[in-house]
Amino acid sequence: MNHIIAVDIGGTHLRAAAYPLSSLEPLQHYRIKTYQGKRTPQQNLLQAIRSVWPPQGSVLGIGVAVPGPVDPYQGWVLSTPNIPEWRNLPLAQWLSEQFQCPAWIENDANLAALGEWRYGAAQGHHDVLYLTISTGIGGGVIIADRLLRGAHGMAAELGHVTVWPEGPLCSCGLPGHLEAIASGPAIVRYVREQMSGGVSSSLAKAPLLSADQVAQAARQGDVLASQAFQRAGKYLGIALASFLHIFDPSIVVLGGGVSQSGDLLFQPMKEQLRQSVFHPRYLERLQIVTASLGDSAGLMGARALVEDQLHLQKNRPDP
Amino acid sequence: MNHIIAVDIGGTHLRAAAYPLSSLEPLQHYRIKTYQGKRTPQQNLLQAIRSVWPPQGSVLGIGVAVPGPVDPYQGWVLSTPNIPEWRNLPLAQWLSEQFQCPAWIENDANLAALGEWRYGAAQGHHDVLYLTISTGIGGGVIIADRLLRGAHGMAAELGHVTVWPEGPLCSCGLPGHLEAIASGPAIVRYVREQMSGGVSSSLAKAPLLSADQVAQAARQGDVLASQAFQRAGKYLGIALASFLHIFDPSIVVLGGGVSQSGDLLFQPMKEQLRQSVFHPRYLERLQIVTASLGDSAGLMGARALVEDQLHLQKNRPDP
Numbered sequence: 325m326n327h328i329i330a331v332d333i334g335g336t337h338l339r340a341a342a343y344p345l346s347s348l349e350p351l352q353h354y355r356i357k358t359y360q361g362k363r364t365p366q367q368n369l370l371q372a373i374r375s376v377w378p379p380q381g382s383v384l385g386i387g388v389a390v391p392g393p394v395d396p397y398q399g400w401v402l403s404t405p406n407i408p409e410w411r412n413l414p415l416a417q418w419l420s421e422q423f424q425c426p427a428w429i430e431n432d433a434n435l436a437a438l439g440e441w442r443y444g445a446a447q448g449h450h451d452v453l454y455l456t457i458s459t460g461i462g463g464g465v466i467i468a469d470r471l472l473r474g475a476h477g478m479a480a481e482l483g484h485v486t487v488w489p490e491g492p493l494c495s496c497g498l499p500g501h502l503e504a505i506a507s508g509p510a511i512v513r514y515v516r517e518q519m520s521g522g523v524s525s526s527l528a529k530a531p532l533l534s535a536d537q538v539a540q541a542a543r544q545g546d547v548l549a550s551q552a553f554q555r556a557g558k559y560l561g562i563a564l565a566s567f568l569h570i571f572d573p574s575i576v577v578l579g580g581g582v583s584q585s586g587d588l589l590f591q592p593m594k595e596q597l598r599q600s601v602f603h604p605r606y607l608e609r610l611q612i613v614t615a616s617l618g619d620s621a622g623l624m625g626a627r628a629l630v631e632d633q634l635h636l637q638k639n640r641p642d643p
Numbered sequence: 644m645n646h647i648i649a650v651d652i653g654g655t656h657l658r659a660a661a662y663p664l665s666s667l668e669p670l671q672h673y674r675i676k677t678y679q680g681k682r683t684p685q686q687n688l689l690q691a692i693r694s695v696w697p698p699q700g701s702v703l704g705i706g707v708a709v710p711g712p713v714d715p716y717q718g719w720v721l722s723t724p725n726i727p728e729w730r731n732l733p734l735a736q737w738l739s740e741q742f743q744c745p746a747w748i749e750n751d752a753n754l755a756a757l758g759e760w761r762y763g764a765a766q767g768h769h770d771v772l773y774l775t776i777s778t779g780i781g782g783g784v785i786i787a788d789r790l791l792r793g794a795h796g797m798a799a800e801l802g803h804v805t806v807w808p809e810g811p812l813c814s815c816g817l818p819g820h821l822e823a824i825a826s827g828p829a830i831v832r833y834v835r836e837q838m839s840g841g842v843s844s845s846l847a848k849a850p851l852l853s854a855d856q857v858a859q860a861a862r863q864g865d866v867l868a869s870q871a872f873q874r875a876g877k878y879l880g881i882a883l884a885s886f887l888h889i890f891d892p893s894i895v896v897l898g899g900g901v902s903q904s905g906d907l908l909f910q911p912m913k914e915q916l917r918q919s920v921f922h923p924r925y926l927e928r929l930q931i932v933t934a935s936l937g938d939s940a941g942l943m944g945a946r947a948l949v950e951d952q953l954h955l956q957k958n959r960p961d962p
Contacts, residue, residue, distance in 0.1 A: 402922075468792065474786075475770040475892055476891055478888075478891045478922065481888040481921070482888075487808065488808055489878075494921075498921055562805050565805065569800040572795055572796070572797045572798035574794035603712055605721065605795050610794075
């Protein structure tokens with residue numbers, strides 16, 4: 325039996341799964357802390373893959389979802405949050421040598437988009453916009469049945485689009501990006517700033533603050549907490565209108581932890597979207613849905629990546 | 644000999660050209676006012692096409708570049724500036740019946756992008772961002788050797804992307820679009836507003852004002868005129884950085900009348916772009932050039948559209 329190995333490099337953990345080609349259920353699944361024990365992240369990655377390696381049959385390829393910018397064409401990790409030593413790391417080649425089988429890497433939001441399109445909420449669509457809203461904001465786009473990659477493989481960085489030039493600083497250091505206004509930390513930052521400015525809120529007592537707590541407070545009637553989500557939703561709506569004008573998708577899939585706040589975020593987002601779309605046709609038959617693969621989106625996308633690459637190779641003429 | 648007929652629906656004129664398949668030089672070229680004589684725009688369009696119809700050989704197809712939103716899949720003009728009676732007009736089907744040959748339509752900025760890619764400044768690139776800056780701002784994008792169209796065929800409306808939510812109103816009625824800040828009329832509007840606010844300028848005496856005049860004044864040392872281009876260039880740079888993060892092209896092609904202001908606009912644009920790109924890799928090997936097909940971009944793009952469609956049809960399995 326043939327298998328695909330899928331790997332998801334997360335913020336704190338590495339995950340690996342072995343999928344039989346004929347099934348979407350992993351044969352084996354393994355999760356390990358990036359810095360578990362005294363081993364390097366690369367050693368832990370080897371262990372994760374070895375742990376799921378199928379005892380019988382062969383592995384056709386390994387696909388890896390990596391947060392942060394990668395060069396998918398060369399298989400290099402340029403840099404990735406939480407693993408500072410992975411800078412300009414030829415990860416795909418190294419894995420390929422270690423396991424004697426082909427390996428590919430791709431940005432994790434791109435792969436989540438690919439996963440949701442192939443196996444999840446966006447099945448059957450040809451033009452898909454995927455946004456993940458959590459600690460950061462990432463994007464992935466399917467255009468006419470193909471993943472948008474770009475010349476350097478760094479397209480669809482939809483969190484780093486300027487929606488308010490005078491706005492707050494983004495994690496990347498630049499002002500006014502969508503991520504700086506509508507990500508989880510941005511929502512928390514807004515609440516904090518307002519409270520320091522004297523606005524009262526039930527959240528004043530919370531020593532640490534998460535977007536989840538802000539959502540809970542909003543549901544319990546906290547005015548500032550509601551405003552924080554309305555503000556994030558408004559800018560998401562403005563950005564989403566621009567993304568419709570840019571990509572004209574037939575479905576928008578919203579993933580990531582902050583998406584689970586549901587209508588707290590989506591209601592103001594959709595209201596703003598209606599106001600900000602410059603032609604009603606963009607909204608005709610447009611679906612706006614939440615992601616359906618949950619935590620598995622990256623793994624499923626990594627699996628889809630290998631499927632795609634193997635298919636490409638099959639169609640390539642002999643050299 | 645086989646031919647392609649290309650048509651460009653301009654602001655005030657209709658143009659048609661007949662290209663032998665084997666040549667980029669039109670056999671015939673015809674230009675007529677949209678409302679010439681007492682004829683309707685459709686009648687003038689028929690006359691333009693008849694005037695270039697090759698006396699010998701056959702016509703394989705007709706391609707039409709239309710300003711404003713179209714449905715390229717159904718061949719409908721949804722609406723187009725300057726021809727108010729063309730609303731929801733099934734133009735492709737009508738032309739096809741009139742001339743007994745296949746016909747296709749597409750947004751003019753998309754076709755200018757296709758033309759510049761196939762025959763002009765962007766030849767050999769796989770990922771192309773085309774921006775035309777004139778009365779409006781239009782966009783066209785090539786992604787991995789294919790024109791970006793979208794689910795309704797309305798993608799790449801890059802002038803209608805919000806870069807400043809509190810900014811001036813766009814021609815479409817919404818605030819803060821790139822077109823509202825960096826198009827020719829937007830540059831003129833800024834100069835006018837500043838002069839009404841008491842800012843002195845050599846342009847105060849000009850009864851009518853064009854972006855070209857503002858450019859001329861800037862070159863002659865007029866401070867306000869320079870500022871107007873710096874402001875437009877700044878927002879173009881901010882938008883361009885977002886477009887790099889979104890599409891990651893290997894070339895940016897700038898067309899349209901306002902682009903001819905050259906460094907007046909491009910110098911502040913490039914300076915802002917360098918500041919606004921969140922990863923230096925986007926700029927590696929990136930070319931930023933002016934369009935090379937001039938007025939013919941739409942016609943050449945319409946020709947390329949027909950080539951593409953005929954090729955697609957050839958590859959389609961028999962029904």
